[in-house]
Amino acid sequence: MKHQEPDFLHNLRAEFADWRLWFDRAIVLAYAAAAGLFIVGFTMLTEAALHRFKHVEAWQPWMVFLWTPAWVVALVWITQRFFPGAAGSGIPQVMAALDPATPQSQRGLFVSLKLSCAKIVLTSGGMLAGLSIGREGPSVQAAAGVMLHARRWLSPRSGIGDHGLLVAGGAAGIAAAFNAPLAGVVFAIEQLTRGMEPSHSGRNSGLIIGAIVLAGLMAVSVFGNFTYFGVIRVPRLDWSLLGPGLLVVLACGLLGGLLARLLVASIAGLPDRYSDYRRRHPFRFAAACGLVVALIGWAADGTTYGGGDEHTRRMLAGDPGLPELYVPLKFLATWVSSWSGVPGGVFAPSLSIGGGLGNDVAQLTGHAEHAPALIAMGMAGFLAAATQAPLTAFIIVMEMVDGHAMVLSLMSVAMLSSLVSRLLSRPLYSAMAELQMLRLGPVSSEPPAQPAPQAEDGSAASATTR
Missing domain, CATH: 1.10.3080.10 (Clc chloride channel)
Structure with a gap:
């Protein structure tokens, strides 16, 4: 049987025949760039907050014994009162949002643009308090919330679902936070796509990887192409x-x-x-x-x-x-x-x-x-x-x-x-994602008016994560 070589012009015309498909891809990539810039701003804000704390510590060392407890109380109150989904690391929230048992109407309990903004501000507040915390896990939830917001602009036949956006956003957060795009891709494979159906994890994989890399490039464009902890020089290992x-x-x-x-x-x-x-x-x-x-x-x-x-x-x-x-x-x-x-x-x-x-x-x-x-x-x-x-x-x-x-x-x-x-x-x-799933309660067709109603008095603390 004679094999026919691919027709370049025919394939090119077919690829660009559906303008809406390319428009959807452009939307995803634009949101990936926005997610990367979100994490860049997050990085700058946390560094400025920690610098301010060290300034207070150097000015009056005894002030820390009042400053830190006061800030922690304020941050916990704001979190439990207004943003219970922002507590803890953020990675378990993204995993909970990806869980097949989570209804689409309730994913906002774990990941949303509102929670992304709250996460950035509250984590920076933790740095201002001098707590021993990191911004990399929160970057996963923050970037995922930005990417999930793109779904409102995508056409129904784009083939890009919530799962793909959440995976791309979460991995983009790691890539931008560490200036390590490869780590973002591996993180998506190892953590975020675990247990997902092949239709979710395999579809649009090229676009997802492109979004991850683009988010990482946003950090490179601002901070430069550098290694986070410098270049180590080690003698020959034996x-x-x-x-x-x-x-x-x-x-x-x-x-x-x-x-x-x-x-x-x-x-x-x-x-x-x-x-x-x-x-x-x-x-x-x-x-x-x-x-x-x-x-x-x-x-x-x-x-x-x-x-x-x-x-x-x-x-x-x-x-x-x-x-x-x-x-x-x-x-x-x-x-x-x-x-x-x-x-x-x-x-x-x-x-x-x-x-x-x-x-x-x-x-x-x-x-x-x-x-x-x-x-x-x-x-x-x-x-x-x-x-x-x-x-x-x-x-x-x-x-x-x-x-x-x-x-x-x-x-x-x-x-x-x-x-x-x-x-x-x-x-x-x-394990933390399982605790997050407890916040869903009985699954209903209508989204709850108030997530985790017991959070104001602190009794929902067992459902928060680190």
């Missing part, structure tokens, strides 16, 4: 690092799994007096959390405030300047910050804790010359253990430190740390 590397795996797996278990248990609520007090007096509990974070920051010479990006960069540059107990103090500050109920993520604090673990192992085992490599391994290992998303973790770290020479090392540490973490805790975001 078998002498096997022992320290296994120590990093074990430490990251155990501590990362413990953090995930604590976050899930504390937010879900346990039959203990602290959880009971949180349910009955959410604002007093928030004030206590703010005071504890301030005390930890005072004990750590201010190194536990914020996400920890600055200290991670200094560790990689060989000038840590951190207290000896930085890792446990940062761990506690991150847990308490999340427990308070303020919107904020754990990506950046996890990278900082993991970097601290790698640096400690390097110093304790006498491998100071390999500290940058062990720090990078610790970052990938702890993030993989805390989130149980090993592929996303090692790709993020690889892109953030230009660690292409360490691909196999980072991959191995991330995979093994995630396996150790699974012995202690369920996957963090999946």
